[in-house]
Amino acid sequence: MSHPVLIIGAGVAGMTAAVELADSGIQTILVERKTTVGGNALDLYKAFPTDDCFYCFEGNRWRPGIRKCFYRSALLDQPNLVLKTNTTIKEISGEPGSFTVVLSVGPQYVDAAKCIMCGVCLEHSKAFDIVSPQCQPQAVTYDPSKADDGAKRAAEECPTKAIDLDAEPSEETVNVADVIVATGYHEMQPVNIDEYGYGKIPNVITQLELAQMLDPNGVAGGVLTRPSDGEPVRSVMMVQCVGSRDENYYPYCSKICCVFALKHANIIVLERENISVSVVYMDIRTYDRHERYYREAREAGVNFIRGRVQIVRPSTSGGVEVVVYDSLLDRYLRFDADLFVLSSALEAPEGGSEIIKALGLRESSGFVAPANPESEERVIVGDHVYACGTALGPAEVPESVTQARAVVSKILQSRRG
Amino acid sequence: MAETDDKTGPPVTLIEPIDMTKLDPNFRKEIQNMPDGDEVNACFACSTCTAACPIANQWKYKPHQLIRMILLGMREEVLSSREIWECLTCFQCQERCPQGVRVTDIIFDLRDLASEEGKIPDAVKFLAKELLEKGQLYVVTADWEREDLDLEPEVPGLSTDEFKEILKRTRTGKIAGGE
Amino acid sequence: MPTYNLYMGCSVPANYPNYEAATLKVAEKLGMELQYMEGVACCGSPNLRAIDYFGWLLVNARTLAIGEKNGHDIVTPCNGCFAALKDVWYHLKHNEEDLKKVNEELKKSGLELKCNVRVRHVVEAMYTDIGIVAIKERITKPLDGVRIAIHYGCHLLRPKDVTEFTPEVLDELLRATGATVVEYPLWKQCCGATVLPVNEDLAVRLAHDKLKSMKDAEAEFAMVVCPACGNQLDLQQFGIKESYGVEFNLPVLFYPQILALAMGMSEDEVGLGMNRVPADPILCHFTSE
Numbered sequence A: 001m002s003h004p005v006l007i008i009g010a011g012v013a014g015m016t017a018a019v020e021l022a023d024s025g026i027q028t029i030l031v032e033r034k035t036t037v038g039g040n041a042l043d044l045y046k047a048f049p050t051d052d053c054f055y056c057f058e059g060n061r062w063r064p065g066i067r068k069c070f071y072r073s074a075l076l077d078q079p080n081l082v083l084k085t086n087t088t089i090k091e092i093s094g095e096p097g098s099f100t101v102v103l104s105v106g107p108q109y110v111d112a113a114k115c116i117m118c119g120v121c122l123e124h125s126k127a128f129d130i131v132s133p134q135c136q137p138q139a140v141t142y143d144p145s146k147a148d149d150g151a152k153r154a155a156e157e158c159p160t161k162a163i164d165l166d167a168e169p170s171e172e173t174v175n176v177a178d179v180i181v182a183t184g185y186h187e188m189q190p191v192n193i194d195e196y197g198y199g200k201i202p203n204v205i206t207q208l209e210l211a212q213m214l215d216p217n218g219v220a221g222g223v224l225t226r227p228s229d230g231e232p233v234r235s236v237m238m239v240q241c242v243g244s245r246d247e248n249y250y251p252y253c254s255k256i257c258c259v260f261a262l263k264h265a266n267i268i269v270l271e272r273e274n275i276s277v278s279v280v281y282m283d284i285r286t287y288d289r290h291e292r293y294y295r296e297a298r299e300a301g302v303n304f305i306r307g308r309v310q311i312v313r314p315s316t317s318g319g320v321e322v323v324v325y326d327s328l329l330d331r332y333l334r335f336d337a338d339l340f341v342l343s344s345a346l347e348a349p350e351g352g353s354e355i356i357k358a359l360g361l362r363e364s365s366g367f368v369a370p371a372n373p374e375s376e377e378r379v380i381v382g383d384h385v386y387a388c389g390t391a392l393g394p395a396e397v398p399e400s401v402t403q404a405r406a407v408v409s410k411i412l413q414s415r416r417g
Numbered sequence B: 001m002a003e004t005d006d007k008t009g010p011p012v013t014l015i016e017p018i019d020m021t022k023l024d025p026n027f028r029k030e031i032q033n034m035p036d037g038d039e040v041n042a043c044f045a046c047s048t049c050t051a052a053c054p055i056a057n058q059w060k061y062k063p064h065q066l067i068r069m070i071l072l073g074m075r076e077e078v079l080s081s082r083e084i085w086e087c088l089t090c091f092q093c094q095e096r097c098p099q100g101v102r103v104t105d106i107i108f109d110l111r112d113l114a115s116e117e118g119k120i121p122d123a124v125k126f127l128a129k130e131l132l133e134k135g136q137l138y139v140v141t142a143d144w145e146r147e148d149l150d151l152e153p154e155v156p157g158l159s160t161d162e163f164k165e166i167l168k169r170t171r172t173g174k175i176a177g178g179e
Numbered sequence C: 001m002p003t004y005n006l007y008m009g010c011s012v013p014a015n016y017p018n019y020e021a022a023t024l025k026v027a028e029k030l031g032m033e034l035q036y037m038e039g040v041a042c043c044g045s046p047n048l049r050a051i052d053y054f055g056w057l058l059v060n061a062r063t064l065a066i067g068e069k070n071g072h073d074i075v076t077p078c079n080g081c082f083a084a085l086k087d088v089w090y091h092l093k094h095n096e097e098d099l100k101k102v103n104e105e106l107k108k109s110g111l112e113l114k115c116n117v118r119v120r121h122v123v124e125a126m127y128t129d130i131g132i133v134a135i136k137e138r139i140t141k142p143l144d145g146v147r148i149a150i151h152y153g154c155h156l157l158r159p160k161d162v163t164e165f166t167p168e169v170l171d172e173l174l175r176a177t178g179a180t181v182v183e184y185p186l187w188k189q190c191c192g193a194t195v196l197p198v199n200e201d202l203a204v205r206l207a208h209d210k211l212k213s214m215k216d217a218e219a220e221f222a223m224v225v226c227p228a229c230g231n232q233l234d235l236q237q238f239g240i241k242e243s244y245g246v247e248f249n250l251p252v253l254f255y256p257q258i259l260a261l262a263m264g265m266s267e268d269e270v271g272l273g274m275n276r277v278p279a280d281p282i283l284c285h286f287t288s289e
Helices: A012-023 A039-043 A054-062 A120-124 A149-157 A207-214 A257-271 A288-300 A352-358 A397-414 B027-032 B048-052 B063-072 B075-079 B092-096 B103-116 B122-134 B143-148 B161-169 B171-177 C011-015 C017-029 C045-051 C053-069 C079-094 C096-107 C122-130 C132-137 C168-176 C200-216 C227-244 C255-262 C280-285
Strands: A005-008 A028-031 A081-084 A087-095 A098-105 A170-176 A178-181 A204-206 A235-242 A276-281 A303-314 A320-326 A331-337 A339-344 A362-364 A367-369 A380-382 A385-387 C003-006 C033-036 C073-076 C119-121 C147-150 C180-182 C221-224 C252-254
Touching: A005 A012, A005 A170, A012 A028, A012 A039, A012 A081, A012 A397, A028 A087, A039 A207, A087 A352, A120 A149, A178 A397, A204 A207, A207 A257, A207 A339, A235 A257, A235 A331, A257 A276, A257 A288, A257 A339, A303 B048, A320 A339, A320 B048, A352 A362, A352 A367, A385 A397, B027 B063, B027 B075, B027 B103, B048 B063, B048 B092, B063 B075, B063 B103, B075 B103, B092 B103, B103 B171, B103 C045, B103 C053, B122 B161, B122 B171, B122 C045, B143 C017, B161 B171, B161 C053, B171 C045, B171 C053, C003 C122, C011 C017, C011 C227, C017 C033, C017 C122, C017 C252, C017 C255, C045 C053, C045 C079, C053 C073, C053 C079, C053 C096, C073 C079, C073 C122, C079 C096, C079 C119, C079 C227, C119 C122, C122 C132, C122 C168, C122 C255, C132 C168, C147 C168, C168 C180, C168 C255, C200 C227, C221 C227, C221 C255, C227 C252, C252 C255, C255 C280
Parallel strands: A005 A028, A005 A178, A028 A081, A178 A385, A204 A339, A235 A276, A235 A339, A276 A303, C003 C033, C003 C073, C073 C119, C147 C180, C147 C221, C221 C252
Antiparallel strands: A087 A098, A098 A170, A303 A320, A320 A331, A362 A367, A380 A385
């Protein structure tokens, strides 16, 4: 009777599409590879353009005008929506409009419906973790690779008996009418770009890693320290276009890195004490309203250097020595930075190409490409197959939301009458 | 105060803009038609090549500026520059260029064009002469050293006649033979 | 037994017969038959490419065509020769028009180039054709983990699409002898050999920076696989002493010398006495087993 929609990936785009389809009365199955939803947005700390914590931003969006945390939101309350975490796609067959999808459901060690996040298990074993206080579903996670003697005791002492250490993986087959690919992106790990020393020099990190350091809920509690020795950070240098706009890596502009970097530069200069920030760039691309981040950064005293990096190496002070060619001054500058932050390209996620292949979609630089490149219908990627968010290529949060809504609109239109 | 130098004109108070009509708009085409110039138009002036170069800090024209000058048509300045001959040809600029411009190979092409016009440093001209006369850059002199190491005193298979004949007919012959 | 066309070039036999001898002896032990190519001369060096592109194409196409006749790969111990042959091969492989022009000239001496021949550095052939496992089997006196910095050489590594060579090849070859490969910041930097004719001061400075970077990373020895790089890093240490008053005292060895010694050959067999900065301290690092 019903014609469910399968959504692959519970990040910004996938959750938006799922909630809005469910709200429109459509049966929705939202599949997520990880144990908690939110995707990369979880790690952004403050997401532009509103600088909100991502959870509130999402919760707020669903019920306009009401600020309430995401864990009380539609993913739990909406009866048309089935969320399957720790689940991947094994096989897709059938015809457009009637797909048969085999799901690999990972072992459900913790029953999210029972877990009250009391923390008893965390005291007994390192294998248990709370990803974030706002994690969704609201439950602890269990990592069997870290299993220790305490795990068994944790299971026994769990007050709600939510833990099953013997859980096995299973398979489930669903029939769906439409598929939405919302598989997101991955931040490139620039280990192969020799001149930046990433992966070799501990004080060289990426923007996403910096966001996690800045997050007050993160491991460091929002305090910036050098990964090499834990000394406080006094100077930060960022470099733009790492792996983006580069025919050796990714030819496209990753679109969000300029604002991402500027946002971090502003947070560091304005909200932390005595830390200077320099940004090495070749073009600053703050299109549309994002220009304000650039203006704010200059006003805050962020140092902008138009040029490229010659060499990065550990410095005698324990930081990193960076030599930059300043193309406006036509001189080489030597810096001693505590943190060297790479604005690394957004690339297609791991496993993305398998889904593209299974659904017979077109591909562009690893991302999902529109079915008809001439058409303006970017989100239509196949017959009864749609894509939204960064599965289509680099996008900011509002753009992902807009695309998700476009998909919802297309599906609703196709079912009218 | 006391200016005794002969003045040949009014003092230079402002530098005139480069007169674009005096430049050679075909220079970029000329480079594109060289063996490695295909991608020269792709340059987006990021200056990565200059950041990569280990010796450009002592150059008047940095690698990205040389490419810029090619695109503008500053043929004379580029082909007369010392920079094109000092290039180490270490290919670091080319390796790091994000737009696939074969920067080092283009510098080789620039040397080739300069050579056609006879603009060759004396030291390089000397090497051309050596190649033409000896058929190699280095000639075995200490053959006893070779024998001590159980090597043939003469390099087996070495034959320079045909090499010399070829270069006599090509540009090397003109460069080195003309003096 | 794999057989190769050995293109020796002019610099190795004239300046570094120790490198030549060590290469031949190591190859023999590894079961590689190296046959000196007949009727070949110089590659012209990058200088010939600069002043006479077509002449440079011709002389190297000729070498390639001679090698192609017997079907064996061409191997060379010199990065300069390697680059010239690889570059010309790559250009002619992708440019039919120039290949035709070149072949019209080659026809006069009864040669034709089809671009089927493969060119490799001689140590690359050891790596791919003999392999690390077999090389290790022949090592009787492995090094004791002594720290050695590798200078790969620009024209061996770049441009990558032409040379098809990765630095890991040398890393693994050196590690096979028991040495520790030293990582140092300026590992990619040029030795300065190419600029020697037009700006000697600059060349000396580059060698200085390179050696300093190795020393700062606590390298005890340096390794090269090219006579020009070897000259610049080894002999130039005397020029550096004169210009900068700095004595690095960093012995520079050719890879086949290190490998030969680890295979149990004597210092005389590899001409260790010819290395300009005395290299005999390496002898203390070979274990007896």
